[in-house]
Amino acid sequence: MSDTILSLSNITKQFGSLLASDSVTLDLRAGEIHALIGPNGAGKSTLIKQIAGEIKSDSGDIHFNGQHINALDAVQRSRMGLARTFQVSSLMPEFSVLQNVILARQSVSGKVFRFFRPVLSDKSLVEPAMAQLERVGLADRAEMRAADISHGERRQLEMAVALALEPRAFLLDEPMAGMGPEGSKRLTGFLDGLRAQAPILLVEHDMDAVFALADRISVLVYGRVIATGTVDDIRGNDDVKRAYLGEEA
Amino acid sequence: MTMNRETFINCILGLALVIVPLIALGMDEPFIITLATKVAIFAMAGVGLNLVLGYGGLVSFGHAAFFGIGGYAAGILASHALNYEPIMTWPFEIEGTTQMIIIWIVALLASAIIALAIGAITLRTSGVYFIMITLAFAQMIYYFAISWPAYGGEDGLSIYVRNGFPGLNTLDPISYFALCAVMLGLAIAFSAVLIRSRFGLALQGARQNSQRMTAVGIAPFRIRLVAFVISAMITALAGALYADLNRFVSPSMMSWHMSGEIMVFVILGGVGRLFGPLAGAGLYIILEHLLGGVWEFWQLPLGVLLLIVVLFARGGLVGVLAGERKHV
Numbered sequence: 307m308s309d310t311i312l313s314l315s316n317i318t319k320q321f322g323s324l325l326a327s328d329s330v331t332l333d334l335r336a337g338e339i340h341a342l343i344g345p346n347g348a349g350k351s352t353l354i355k356q357i358a359g360e361i362k363s364d365s366g367d368i369h370f371n372g373q374h375i376n377a378l379d380a381v382q383r384s385r386m387g388l389a390r391t392f393q394v395s396s397l398m399p400e401f402s403v404l405q406n407v408i409l410a411r412q413s414v415s416g417k418v419f420r421f422f423r424p425v426l427s428d429k430s431l432v433e434p435a436m437a438q439l440e441r442v443g444l445a446d447r448a449e450m451r452a453a454d455i456s457h458g459e460r461r462q463l464e465m466a467v468a469l470a471l472e473p474r475a476f477l478l479d480e481p482m483a484g485m486g487p488e489g490s491k492r493l494t495g496f497l498d499g500l501r502a503q504a505p506i507l508l509v510e511h512d513m514d515a516v517f518a519l520a521d522r523i524s525v526l527v528y529g530r531v532i533a534t535g536t537v538d539d540i541r542g543n544d545d546v547k548r549a550y551l552g553e554e555a
Numbered sequence: 556m557t558m559n560r561e562t563f564i565n566c567i568l569g570l571a572l573v574i575v576p577l578i579a580l581g582m583d584e585p586f587i588i589t590l591a592t593k594v595a596i597f598a599m600a601g602v603g604l605n606l607v608l609g610y611g612g613l614v615s616f617g618h619a620a621f622f623g624i625g626g627y628a629a630g631i632l633a634s635h636a637l638n639y640e641p642i643m644t645w646p647f648e649i650e651g652t653t654q655m656i657i658i659w660i661v662a663l664l665a666s667a668i669i670a671l672a673i674g675a676i677t678l679r680t681s682g683v684y685f686i687m688i689t690l691a692f693a694q695m696i697y698y699f700a701i702s703w704p705a706y707g708g709e710d711g712l713s714i715y716v717r718n719g720f721p722g723l724n725t726l727d728p729i730s731y732f733a734l735c736a737v738m739l740g741l742a743i744a745f746s747a748v749l750i751r752s753r754f755g756l757a758l759q760g761a762r763q764n765s766q767r768m769t770a771v772g773i774a775p776f777r778i779r780l781v782a783f784v785i786s787a788m789i790t791a792l793a794g795a796l797y798a799d800l801n802r803f804v805s806p807s808m809m810s811w812h813m814s815g816e817i818m819v820f821v822i823l824g825g826v827g828r829l830f831g832p833l834a835g836a837g838l839y840i841i842l843e844h845l846l847g848g849v850w851e852f853w854q855l856p857l858g859v860l861l862l863i864v865v866l867f868a869r870g871g872l873v874g875v876l877a878g879e880r881k882h883v
Contacts, residue, residue: 381769382691382772389770396764398759398764398767400763400883402881405882409756419752419753421754428753480703483742
């Protein structure tokens with residue numbers, strides 16, 4: 307299919323006797339938010355790591371932008387336009403908020419081995435970095451150390467860094483984690499608009515957000531995709547009710 | 556623009572380095588000028604190490620190797636020149652030299668090549684393994700120097716007349732101090748530019764969070780390797796100056812004690828602080844000569860001091876005086 311940006315076919319990963327991913331097949335199409343849900347320990351984060359290239363799959367194929375990327379490492383996949391955020395914020399604590407985003411811009415520019423010009427006086431880095439900070443509402447924190455901003459702001463900074471990479475697809479690992487209801491609502495609105503820029507594979511426990519945002523949902527249980535479909539499909543699926551939504555539905 | 560506290564401390568440190576030997580000159584105390592020269596040279600070796608240790612978070616326990624390579628560049632080239640023996644005659648003839656500038660270029664090139672080889676292997680490890688493997692490489696080079704009779708082996712190599720620098724009487728203590736102080740200044744200025752550059756940002760990023768580096772698509776290995784090479788070159792240049800200060804070079808310049816001392820300068824003064832190595836080397840030499848003069852176990856309080864710094868003052872002397880940084 308021409309509008310498929312990312313596709314996994316039969317991705318499998320075994321840790322000892324634990325089958326973390328059991329022939330997972332799913333795809334991410336242009337313009338959509340595809341939510342990946344499932345109980346704790348279902349293997350959602352492991353799957354994200356396999357897509358990002360941090361964990362090597364035992365078998366299966368991953369295609370991204372029409373290219374077979376099994377052999378590429380995480381750095382190469384990021385450079386191809388696969389941007390991920392982390393479940394637990396993973397930032398440069400001693401950098402300022404702005405420097406965190408600039409580092410991503412440096413990578414996009416492809417020019418890291420520059421030894422003389424100060425980064426902070428390089429408009430080609432600072433301006434696009436500030437633009438992303440403004441988008442997520444962190445512009446007034448630009449000069450603060452990333453270690454000194456609040457938890458919610460660190461989540462926003464994760465997003466700004468991902469945005470700065472100008473990716474062709476986003477892998478968001480629980481972007482709402484630890485955010486208050488107000489923050490979650492704001493981020494939901496933001497992600498809603500973001501799908502037009504690049505499709506999003508969204509791992510999220512906040513079901514309100516998932517049902518509000520997702521074009522399609524895949525349900526992962528014990529490493530297996532037990533169902534994929536629209537919000538209504540998933541809500542009405544008996545397997546899903548049994549395995550996952552049980553009490554809520 | 557108001558000057559921040561660290562800049563102020565740095566100015567004081569720089570001024571102290573320049574003023575002390577000038578006072579010594581007035582009081583006709585050439586020994587103190589020599590000590591100040593030693594501080595400048597040690598500080599420069601530390602500036603080199605600080606690049607990888609402080610900014611890159613890579614604890615190299617083998618920097619004495621590069622210090623010694625610089626020293627031997629000076630010793631070997633000078634001994635050939637002074638004995639009128641060419642270094643090689645085939646396929647083309649290469650003569651020795653007593654010109655510091657040529658010696659420095661040789662020191663820079665030799666250390667860069669060796670650092671590239673050592674770094675390419677050691678930087679595939681991290682943590683304790685990196686410490687031990689850099690130490691192992693340095694010890695290999697140390698034992699090689701000991702067992703190489705052509706250049707004095709264990710006895711070392713004397714440089715009978717200090718090598719020359721155009722327009723300068725290098726034998727005059729204050730002139731040689733000035734040369735070393737300028738070289739230190741250049742090394743610090745170069746570091747200051749480097750750490751603010753794209754490369755510097757990536758290097759400091761690699762220290763903090765390699766997961767994040769990977770996620771933004773920058774592979775830390777090549778960044779670290781280049782930093783390791785630049786770091787070795789600065790330390791080697793300091794080694795060349797040190798050999799000329801003593802007019803003597805021996806394998807002890809490459810021993811693990813020396814690696815440890817260079818590390819002490821950086822840690823004592825402030826890891827990842829631009830003027831940290833100068834503060835550390837200064838304090839070390841002062842302790843050695845004030846305490847060392849009255850008590851042969853002067854290294855005991857030094858050890859206690861080091862412990863206090865590591866436990867309570869991670870920013871070292873500069874950190875204590877200037878306070879915590881806002882951001883890198």
